[in-house]
Amino acid sequence: MKTLYLNFDNALDISKAIANKHRMEILKILSEKPHNVNELAEKLNLPFSTTAANVKKLEDVNLISTEMVPGRGTQKVNSINYDRIMVELFQKEHNEEKNEIIMEMPIGEFVDCQVKPSCGIVGEDDYIGIQDDPRSFYEPDRKKAQLIFFRDGYVEYRFPNRLPRGSRATEFEFTAELCSEAPYHKMDWPSDITLWVNGVEAGTWTSPSDFGGERGFLTPDWWLINYTQYGMLKNFKITEQGCFLDGMHLNRDTTIKDLNIHEMPFISIKLGIKKDAVNRGGLNLFGAKFGNYDQDLLVRVRHSQHYEE
Template identity: 80%
Template sequence: MKTLTLNFDNALEISKAIANQHRMKILKILSEKPHNVNELAEKLNLPFSTTAANVKKLEDVKLISTELVPGRGTQKVNTINYDRIMIEFYQTENGERKNETVMEMPIGEFVDCQIKPNCGIVGEHDYIGMQDDPRSFYEPEKKQAQLLFFRDGFVEYRFPNRLPHGASATELEFIAELCSEAPYHKMDWPSDITVWVNGIEIGTWTSPSDFGGERGFLTPHWWLKNYTQYGMLKQFKITQDGCFLDGLKLDLPSTIEDLNIQDTPFISVKIGIKEDALNKGGLNLFGSKFGNYDQDLLMTLRYSQNNPS
């Protein structure tokens, strides 16, 4: 997740730009996928000129950007630059956020997996290994993966544990671009995708679709358009108050204390399909050069510094 962190010097300009219902709706629409101005005007039921003026205001404060992309001729497409805006009321002397560590992990850097076909591992320019062959997930080139897909199973990552000695973890956030896995693509194809941290389930998201038919903003053009194209950016979080999915509290008993982060040399994050999942529709996991979001796997660990006794 790309976060725009504001301070007192720049918060007012951004606040003025988003203090408008049409511009807020534009940001919401673009958070799902890129659109051109005609598409935005149609969804907002506004004249083209009004929509273009609102897009320009968001561009001026760099909340969105416009790029020329090939299509039916060359067209201007708007994309959102940030997934979250935060106002920082306290900063350290060098301007960095206090008591937070952010780590990004390439999707090909998994340390363990259990894969069942349909499956595949895809680089920026070609398949890695053979399609529908779980052995491909053990190829050395897997580290260059930009798309992983499988019908059943899991992949596990191990993030470095950067919790300072003597500190207590207060919140762990994990963000990934995900969707279901069907042959080619299928818009009505639910799948229950689960995330575990240090062996503890922190959330299950039911993906509604294997999204395709419209090219992902970052998806390479050699990748056929009738294949999976993009996913949705999902935020899984565990805090002292419980587990959350996209900010909504889940009915799960675990809290961050159950992860025992202070006792582990790494933080294990596993993504997959439960054996008893109601909707076993597989998953697609996107890297920074596939799909709609320029990121790999993003984990943020927040903590409090314990007072010395």
């Protein structure tokens, strides 16, 4: 399945091109098989000139392509270029000084865990190990995981610390697709999911649901629809002013200084359910080929160029 990813910079032209019922119908027809303009005009019950003009607008934004195909003479045949369009609504911050480190890690690369059933690790094509058996979390193939779930416990990751010597971290960000973990799925199933960075509790997000019943954009077809399908993309940011969740102040107790990033050989990321959590509803963690977002675990560290103790 070929996906076109849009952001704030390129979404407008595509949106204008598909904001037309005839052009949407053309895409629907071409999703079944290639057609020439005459065939499209006949199915749409439109004049050839009107159909050709709409085809041209879709070609201009590269949603469809045209090639010369031999037949009765040579004819132009149109085919669709993408199976799916996704719009990224998170605005990426520009950093002209480039004092930013970006690292992405697969969800199967955890270095420590403590999990309780229901639990499991799912790859792109099948389960890894045995469902509801915590021993599966130690299988070598766990590194191929695209979905990790557990009802209680935690997983810990260690990102390389690439902070330049002599620099000081000014902002830390962590982004992941998450949701609660219920039997099968349950839309009303809150869970208090906590993030720790370098052993310091950063904050807790209460997931409202274990989302299912509607297939995630990236969730493989073999995965049953009544199981967990997708999560929510959550962004934790820690600055000198405290910890923020999706841009909203979460707490002021943990600041970037508390993380001591410049003193650590790695950056520890731990996700889990606290023992005293009010809502102990488990955790689902999604990889780049599962759920709704084409990314694994993402860390950003912004830093000053030089500082002195």
